[in-house]
Amino acid sequence: MNDQFFRLTLVIYKMSGGGAQRVLSIIANYFAEKGWAITLMTFDDGSQPSFYQLHPSIKCRTLSIMRNQQGLLKTLCMHLLRPFILRSAIRKSKPDVVIAFIDLSNILTLVSTFGLKIPVIVSERVNPAYHSIGIFWSTLRLMVYRWASCLVVQTQDAMSWFSPSIQKISRIISNPIIAVPIVEKKDKSSGENKVIMAMGRLVEQKGFDLLLKAFSRIENQFPNCQLHIWGQGEEKENLLKIRDELGLKERVCFKGMSQDHNYTMGQADIFVLSSRYEGFPNVLGEAMACGLPVISFNCPSGPSEMIIHEKNGLLISSIDEEHLAKGLHRLMEDELWANQLGNEAQKITETYSLEKVMGQWEKLILEIIGNERKN
Template identity: 45%
Template sequence: MKITLVIASMDCGGAQRVMSIIVNYWARKGWKVTLLTIDDGSEPPFYDLEKSVLHIPLEIAGASGNLLAGLWNNLKRIYVMRQAIFYSNPDVVLSFIDETNVITLLATQGLNLPVVVSVHTDPTACPISKIWEQLRQWTYPRADKIVVLSQAAQNFFSPQLQNRISIIPNPVLRPKFEKNPFGQQLVKPAVIALGRFAEEKRFDLLLQAFDKLKDRHPQWTLTILGEGELRPELESLRQELGLGDRVYLPGVVKNPYEFLQQADLFVMSSSFEGFPMALCEAMACGLPVISTDCPSGPREIIRDGVDGILVSKVDAEALAAAMDKLMSDEEERQRLAARAPEVTQRFSLETVMGMWEAVISEVIGET
């Protein structure tokens, strides 16, 4: 099997993490895998790729100064991507994330190739610009298959597209439990969170919730792994709340499992998600977890009261109440933690990749 996959970049992120898992799985199966990225390749992929994966940075990223420049740049992107896909000579093309999906669908017109596009967030809560939304409505009917992460994401699309949509969750890998050669990374007992420092992650809410508990639980600390444009705001809020010696923001780490395996509680405070890998990885490590009940994502992963807790309101009071409950009760934390690793069975690599391969077999059969 020859497959060409397209994504904007392979930097740190949930979709990129999933892409690396998928391409490595197929490469190990002996498939010929070509990975096209829109960036210039000046930074190596954040996630390790198998040596047999042919990674080609197309050098077609970059912002446009005005509408005319944007039109020209996108025409260039379409041409360059079309050439790259054509010369990779694939049996099927798989693209990740909305804007890249649109460009891929335009670039493959007339090539007589089956194209699968994958949506990696909740489109009801994560709108794109009006121009890209119009392009999405125009191009998505040309996809042979649209893959989404949840029923809520499927419901976003028009009735005309429903028979082209498949729901495939992200795969959850079993962590390697190895002794950390660098010693203890966290000040325990420790709450941990993980994600990009962006508005939808609502780490400001998490800081406010932790602030409400700092006197009741004076030994506990909070570590948030990640990076992003809101770092200055989060650092400022940390100081404003007087949490400078209790909240740690160490940045992006290559192996979050080292931190997750040392933590006592994982908290996700997002206002929306797709199918959050951070939450899955925390549960795979046997952590009790708390998450806001987003319109999609966490509720597909957490079995409320069985292997984690869902918080119905996205506010600091509700989040603090759930955190207080588990921070105060080690026995309850252990009960939830005992069931959490079952996530690796429910969304195992073999199960999820079987679903992907069924989709690929279907679209190749239709061509």
Template identity: 40%
Template sequence: MKITLIIHSLTYGGAERIMSIMANYWSAKGWQITLLTFDDNKIPDFPLDSRVTYIPLGIAEKSLNAIIGIWNNLKRIRILRNAIINSDPDIVISFMSRINITTLLATRWLNIPVIVSERSNPEKSYLGWNWQKLRKWTYSFADKIVFQTQRARDYFPVKLQNNSCIIPNMVVLPAIKKQSVEKVVIERSLIAMGRFVPEKGFDLLLQAFAKLKDNYPEWTLTILGDGKLRPELECLRNELGLSDRVYFPGMVNDTYAFLQQADIFIMSSRFEGFPNAICEAMTCGLPVISTDCPSGPREIIRDGIDGILVPNEDISALAAAIERLISNEQERNYLAAHAPEITERFSVKKIMEMWEDVLVKVTQKEFIIQKSESNTAKFR
């Protein structure tokens, strides 16, 4: 099997991580994998099997205006089309809306099966009017559309839903062993992580934690990550009197060291696609509190079994859930004991079998069409 994978980049991010796992998994099976990225980063942030052909195309430059944007997109389509042809794939898989649109246009009339995958929440991730229209039009060209959640699937017209399936993210982590390591968090620690952007809701988390600071002075909050909102979040932390209780270590190489030493993981997002951070925390045996945001947490967390879901953007409810676990060690231990079961529920083997089932169906469908067209041609 020869597969060409396409994504914007292989820099830090959930979709990028999943695509690198897929590339390595199939490469290990002896399949011929080509991975094309739109950026020009020659050294990806995620490790790739040496057998994966990795080609950064360098077509991700921003456009100064609409006219230049049209020209750049036409150039992207041409360069991507040539790269796909040169990779000679049996099937193409692309991730993320704009990349999917460009891929479907680049593969038009090439007679190559194409699977596209939505990796964010389409209700909240507004592309702009032109791209929104293009997505609905071009997605009809896809041989299959892969969504991560039912809610993301429901956003699209029924015709597109009928040509789709749901495949969640897999959970894969390096072997984690409890061992004596340098302390990276203070005991009695809440932890969160993600990009410092509005959708992650760290402002909500700070306000919720502030409600508890006086009653639980021994507890601290560590938020891993970085981004454009860092100055605003630091100001809010100080305004809430949390300067000595909330820590922003920035981007860290070993997030698992932090997760292993924390007591409770919190996700305060306003919206998500399929949050890998929750999965990573649960694999480390952490009880999880998450907003029931669209979409992803409800598909991952079994409320009351391995985590707690709270109403979206409800600061008081988030504070109440945090206090509930802070004050109840027995419930924390119960949730923590069940959390690692996620590694079985979303194992690499299970998820990759779902992907391979789609590959078989799509390539068989394509084969049948080609065979039918060939037989028709004989009788012309």
């Protein structure tokens, strides 16, 4: 199997610094290392390079079908042209399999490849029960996903949202969690401020408003503690306003995008996932792999599959600031116990190793190629 050569085309709207993009880059790099021909297609204009490093053999094609048009007629024309532009690009790449990531990219890819007899794998990256894409797109998704060779989801919860006919062609593949040794770890005996960190897009889903309110409940009890929030997004101004209204300007820092998660996590003492819902939270797995004590809402879906409560982290059953504050207080108050949780958390890499997860992807791809050639 390792000597076989295949052409793989990957489709996503853009290669920004999100969790879905990170996993897609891992898939692309893994198969490029095996000598497969990888084409990565994005819908943007290429003005922003991929946030994640890509293997030099990967062909990147930017289709410029996301750009805003001046005027209603031009906008309508672009919407109508998108499937044809993507269809032409996919045909030229001559793939054995196409893999699309994220709901709207999945829908457009399936519409674009209709009738081409090219197998398409689509992958949902969040739980659709909690992430609305609107009635039109949601209805279209349920219609066109039946055309896919396979739907990949990350959890059983996400799979259960779909109809039985779509579940029959679905596969659960979690994200890989890669153990990377921390090059420069914080000296916790140095007397420096303790750092609680969180990371993610600054959007309502991630619950940073709840985190700020939870932190405000404990900040007076731990005056040497700071909260660092990493990420960018449209909710930044609102979150800054909440921070300032809570009197936390000197205690909470919004750090922007992290180019080196490994170093960033090495400088933290506790990691918090305050999301209202997730798909499979990559950043939680990274924090656990780095040996950080972690605390997370038991939101749908992902955290409960990674955290065993009070063994390798804390799961907060109620999604509110009061219970989150109590959990943070426990970790801050008992540093020895928190460190024990962090040590146990590192074992997460055994369950979600790169080899195991990518082995599942490879098995699926080869299975679909084999079925296609039989037909």
